[in-house]
Amino acid sequence: MIFEGFALERVDVGEAELRVRYGGEGPPVLLLHGHPRTHATWHKVAPLLAERYTVVCPDLRGYGRSSKPPTTDDHAPYSKRAMARDCVALMRALGHERFAVAGHDRGGYVATRIALDHPDAVAALVAMDVVPIGEALARCDAKFAAAWWHWFFFGQTAKPAERIINADPDAWYKATDAHMEPEAWADYQAAIHDPDTVHAMLEDYRAGLGIDRAHDDADRAAGRVVTAPTLLVWAAQDDMHYLYGDPLEIWRTWATDVRDRTIDCGHHIAEEAPHEFADAVIAFLDECGPLDAQPSQPSTL
Incomplete structure (x- = not known):
């Protein structure tokens, strides 16, 4: 059984309804999955x-099983x-x-957008295998286009x-259950075989190529950066170094207090x-001090 002792609920957040698992005691930590995963990707990390x-x-x-709001021409509902x-x-x-977010x-x-838009809410940021979208697209070259x-492809609408x-979702995503418990694998399989979920996941990418980049570029022009302590975690067997050289140097232009941790694994770190990941997060949050400390600036949105 995965997430033993955790509650499973649906929570109305106004614009959407989110399926959420939560459990444990102490300061709050929010964990956000990537594509095409669901919250079940954290099934090994969350209990730790x-x-x-x-x-x-x-x-x-x-x-996953969160709601899929209707989209718009600018894909803003999936920004x-x-x-x-x-x-x-x-x-x-x-x-x-106020919480930490990974x-x-x-x-x-x-997670990065939460830290930029809601600095009062974010006590610490853990960014895993990413640089900001605007930064990635600004640096896009033939090597990036070939690798990513x-x-x-996802961004096409015509x-x-x-x-x-x-x-054939299984052929496309080519995932295996090698690192997933059966319940997590079943949750992943249900997601990629749901056409509505696939459409919504692609809307995420369409927003990334347009409105998300515009938001990042506006932050860059205004000099806005992440003020929360930031940890960059990147997988040694993934392509961050190949694409960006030293990704920590990029993050130093986006955050006032940033450090990094490399873990010898592939892309799906959790x-x-x-x-290794849980240990890195715990050590980082210990360095950050109490997560309920007062923020240095108010929310911008």
Whole structure:
């Protein structure tokens, strides 16, 4: 059984309804999954952190069994700003005004947007295998386009990718259950075989190529940065170093207090190296001090 002792609920956050697991005791930590995962990706990490923290693991809007709001021409309902609002509303509904947040892959972009838009709410940020979207696209070259071509495939609307993916989701995503317990694997399988979920996940990418980049570029122009202590966690067997050289140097231009930790595993850190990741998070949060310390500046949105 995964998430033993955790509650499973659906929470109305205003613009969406999120499926969420939460459990443990202590200061709150929000964990945000990436594509095409659900909150179940944290099934090994959450119990480790729950020994010291209250751990909250939602399905992001559009993903898993959370609701799928109708989209718009600019894809704003699937922007990281919209997802960030969901997450802040969720944590407040659960009684947490201020919290640490860790996000992997697409969830890393959401976590970063929470820290930028709601600095009063974020006590610490853990960004996993990401640099900000605007930064990634500004640095896009032939090497990036060849390695991450799926960003641009997913982003198409004239010839949408849904038809190809839904024809054979297992062949497309090529995931295995090697690092997942059966319940987590079943949850993942249900997500990728649901056409509505696939469409919503691609809307996330379409927002990434447009409105999300615009939000990042506006922050850059205004000189806004993440003021919460920040930990960059990146997988040594993934392509962060190949694409960006030293990703820590990039993050130093986006955050006032940032450090990094490399873990020798592939992209899905929480599934492949849960103990190493949990240890890194705990050590980082210990360095940060009490998570209920007062923020240095108010929310911008």
